[in-house]
Amino acid sequence: MISTEQLAGFRYVQDLQDQPAALAATLDSLEASPAPGDMADGIVRGRFRRVVLTGMGSSFHALGPLHLRLIESGIYSLLVETSELVHYLPALVAPDSLLVVVSQSGESVEVIRLLEAAAGTAPVVAVTNTPSSTLARESQFVVETRAGEEATVSTKTYVASLAALEWLGAVLTGAGVPPVLRVFRSACAGMTEYLSGWPAHVESLTRFLEGVDHIFLVGRGRSLASAGTGGLILKEAAHFPAEGMSSAAFRHGPLEMVRPGLLLCVFAGDLPTIGLNRRLAADVSRGGGKVAWIGNDADLDALRVGVSAVEALPLMEILPVQMISLVLAARAGREPGAFVRLAKVTTIE
Amino acid sequence: MISTEQLAGFRYVQDLQDQPAALAATLDSLEASPAPGDMADGIVRGRFRRVVLTGMGSSFHALGPLHLRLIESGIYSLLVETSELVHYLPALVAPDSLLVVVSQSGESVEVIRLLEAAAGTAPVVAVTNTPSSTLARESQFVVETRAGEEATVSTKTYVASLAALEWLGAVLTGAGVPPVLRVFRSACAGMTEYLSGWPAHVESLTRFLEGVDHIFLVGRGRSLASAGTGGLILKEAAHFPAEGMSSAAFRHGPLEMVRPGLLLCVFAGDLPTIGLNRRLAADVSRGGGKVAWIGNDADLDALRVGVSAVEALPLMEILPVQMISLVLAARAGREPGAFVRLAKVTTIE
Known part of the structure; x- marks a missing residue:
């Protein structure tokens, strides 16, 4: 650690x-x-x-x-x-x-x-x-x-x-x-505010992530950028099994994977679909999985991101995932984001 | 088992x-x-x-x-x-x-x-x-x-x-x-021939998959259908952590995950890119990961699929993944493909 x-x-x-x-x-x-x-x-x-x-x-x-x-x-x-x-x-x-x-x-x-x-x-x-x-x-x-x-x-x-x-x-x-x-x-300004509390976020997420061994990240619309990039940085920076996809795609198969130890990060997203995302979060909780609800109304400070317009969703949503990458790398005794196999520039097809 | x-x-x-x-x-x-x-x-x-x-x-x-x-x-x-x-x-x-x-x-x-x-x-x-x-x-x-x-x-x-x-x-x-x-x-005809040997395929893959705890499936072009569907059925039918993506995307980040216990299923694919896929397979092997090369020239009968035209690639490539899903479910003492949480028809958004 x-x-x-x-x-x-x-x-x-x-x-x-x-x-x-x-x-x-x-x-x-x-x-x-x-x-x-x-x-x-x-x-x-x-x-x-x-x-x-x-x-x-x-x-x-x-x-x-x-x-x-x-x-x-x-x-x-x-x-x-x-x-x-x-x-x-x-x-x-x-x-x-x-x-x-x-x-x-x-x-x-x-x-x-x-x-x-x-x-x-x-x-x-x-x-x-x-x-x-x-x-x-x-x-x-x-x-x-x-x-x-x-x-x-x-x-x-x-x-x-x-x-x-x-x-x-x-x-x-x-x-x-x-x-x-x-x-x-x-x-x-919102990013600065969120990041100023990073040590506290890391601390609270360390407790929150106890027992978690597999992560899915889901969202819709603009939040698909967060799901995809989030899945990537958890693999890349923390070497942790994590996959991003749309919330709807998660219902079409991967929902079978729900069990204790599985964490579903849900990007709340915007009005047209926030209710659908909320229902998925509730279903996964009921099924015994853990849920990280990432949005304006998150329970945990570390998952609460203030978004005033849809264009800013991906900017803010990625921050809690970055915090999660820190916690998971630290837990494994690994320097987060230190490449073992990759170079910064991919030169092989 | x-x-x-x-x-x-x-x-x-x-x-x-x-x-x-x-x-x-x-x-x-x-x-x-x-x-x-x-x-x-x-x-x-x-x-x-x-x-x-x-x-x-x-x-x-x-x-x-x-x-x-x-x-x-x-x-x-x-x-x-x-x-x-x-x-x-x-x-x-x-x-x-x-x-x-x-x-x-x-x-x-x-x-x-x-x-x-x-x-x-x-x-x-x-x-x-x-x-x-x-x-x-x-x-x-x-x-x-x-x-x-x-x-x-x-x-x-x-x-x-x-x-x-x-x-x-x-x-x-x-x-x-x-x-x-x-x-x-x-x-x-090729599918019939491959599937007629399914018990032997399951047996040889049971040995091959020993120690594997995480799977990526990669390919290019038409084989992206196999990578995506393969990742889905391993999650759905075997409840096993598995993600499909393009071979190139794997180099842009997930390559960091390579270690013993990780299996990379590579769909050999067609001429324009088979050499690139081969190089990726070699790099992952050298890095200590396990590789399942799925194509005409696979080492293992269970991974060898005869494809005479590109249109048939996805048809044949999915068969070894289905076999892998059987092995992983059997290993976990689980009936493969039996839904715990899903219904056959997804009725909730």
């Missing part, structure tokens, strides 16, 4: 605490950034038949909310893992596709392959934390995330990407940018 | 053995079935702006290969869980959308909600095993799977859906139907 004092010295934990500052820097940059006007025009005038959203890992999950927003605006959007796009959907890398590529490093192997295929063919909008990267260099438009350097697991770059992608969504759909920035500024 | 003799008496095991016969019945029905000519015409003539593929659980995963085929043919296809479609993407339920809805029972709660929204708005092609269902009744065109009655976990209806959806793909893209049917007839 690693103590809270020891945790405070690890780079992953410092990255977690730096998230609000990273997000604020990204927002400043976005506020001053020119909009990719010709890209938005290309959508309106029909130059682009479709927008293809692509990334790997948490960069892929971060694209979920933009996918919803584009489709709701009547834009043909496709969300595809970069590896699948390159090898199994090359028809989408075409002059009438606008590619939106998210990669922190701008150097992961799938991105390089995609850029080779897209060169001179499909225009690319890059969302990256590395303005000197191959991705930034080879793209027609670059949205910089300015999250600063990140030690291992995607944390600062993830929240910064969420903001950059909401900004891009406002630009591509012709919605106003200022309201989006306001929502994110307010989320910044 | 449940013996092979005991296993033979369970309904799930009988369903597994009945798969080739179910598939053959579906193929006979498809051969005699009229094609939904006006639907295909609607795509060609631009009446439909998009095809929306939707289902839940294994019905959702079964749609993956059709999604690839439609996009490669230049058709705007979207693959969306029915729950998300209803609550978060209602803009897609529109007169210029052709909805392809897969549901074994034709009665699950999300399907009923979708039909309410689609009534008089968006035409529906149903793929269902229940011709008397609400889904069949409310659809403009019905593809019957004729897989017979199924006790619990989706097995017969899954392989029958894969066939029905490849047939539908051939029809909607204007490709010839007979070659698809030939491929599937040949797979039928």
Whole structure:
């Protein structure tokens, strides 16, 4: 068991605490950034038949909310893992596709392959934390995330990407940018407040997670980004069995797994479905599973996140999962977020 | 530990053995079935702006290969869980959308909600095993799977859906139907041969799986259907921690989880990426994880599946996973595929 004092010295934990500052820097940059006007025009005038959203890992999950927003605006959007796009959907890398590529490093192997295929063919909008990267260099438009350097697991770059992608969504759909920035500024303050209590959160979650040996994370709509990324960071940063999926998918099979020892993290989400999520939480509790209800009205401080607008849901929801990753790594006597097998940049396909 | 003799008496095991016969019945029905000519015409003539593929659980995963085929043919296809479609993407339920809805029972709660929204708005092609269902009744065109009655976990209806959806793909893209049917007839024979050895497969896998406590299943392209459905049936039929994802996604994070006790099931797949999958398998072995290589050239009889065409990949690949589900349930002293918490039809959202 690693103590809270020891945790405070690890780079992953410092990255977690730096998230609000990273997000604020990204927002400043976005506020001053020119909009990719010709890209938005290309959508309106029909130059682009479709927008293809692509990334790997948490960069892929971060694209979920933009996918919803584009489709709701009547834009043909496709969300595809970069590896699948390159090898199994090359028809989408075409002059009438606008590619939106998210990669922190701008150097992961799938991105390089995609850029080779897209060169001179499909225009690319890059969302990256590395303005000197191959991705930034080879793209027609670059949205910089300015999250600063990140030690291992995607944390600062993830929240910064969420903001950059909401900004891009406002630009591509012709919605106003200022309201989006306001929502994110307010989320910044909320993140700072939540994270200021991190040692207490870790302490209360240490008790809460006693006996837990398997985690599912579920939500709907924009919270699918949290479910996917949450499942990923628990595996990556804590080496803990955890899987994210939609709340409805959990009812279609995995519900069979409910027993003591299983924890279901439920992202409360927004009005259209909060009642459905609540019923699932109740059913799992009744079945003897443990439930972490993550939302405005959570019982535990460590699970309570104040969200004032749907765009900010994924930003706030990921924080309690990060706290859980600290607890589970510490419990296993492992430095959270320290890679044993991975490099920060994935260079093998 | 449940013996092979005991296993033979369970309904799930009988369903597994009945798969080739179910598939053959579906193929006979498809051969005699009229094609939904006006639907295909609607795509060609631009009446439909998009095809929306939707289902839940294994019905959702079964749609993956059709999604690839439609996009490669230049058709705007979207693959969306029915729950998300209803609550978060209602803009897609529109007169210029052709909805392809897969549901074994034709009665699950999300399907009923979708039909309410689609009534008089968006035409529906149903793929269902229940011709008397609400889904069949409310659809403009019905593809019957004729897989017979199924006790619990989706097995017969899954392989029958894969066939029905490849047939539908051939029809909607204007490709010839007979070659698809030939491929599937040949797979039928291969399935029969594989399944005839099921007690030996269970025996050899019982030794092979010793010490395994967590499973990932990975593949690419059409094999993503196997990874998703495989992860689902191991959870559902054996209550075992198992998650499916793309081979590339596994490198972007979950690779950190590799240790003795972890099994990676790798679906070899087809030529464009078999080499990449092989390298991943080698890296995981070197890292101390266990690998089940599922393909034409597997070491173990129980993992060797003869595939002569890519369309048949998901049909054959799921069989070894079903065998693994038997072993893991038997090892835990549990009747495989017997639901404790679920009903066959999901009636709660």
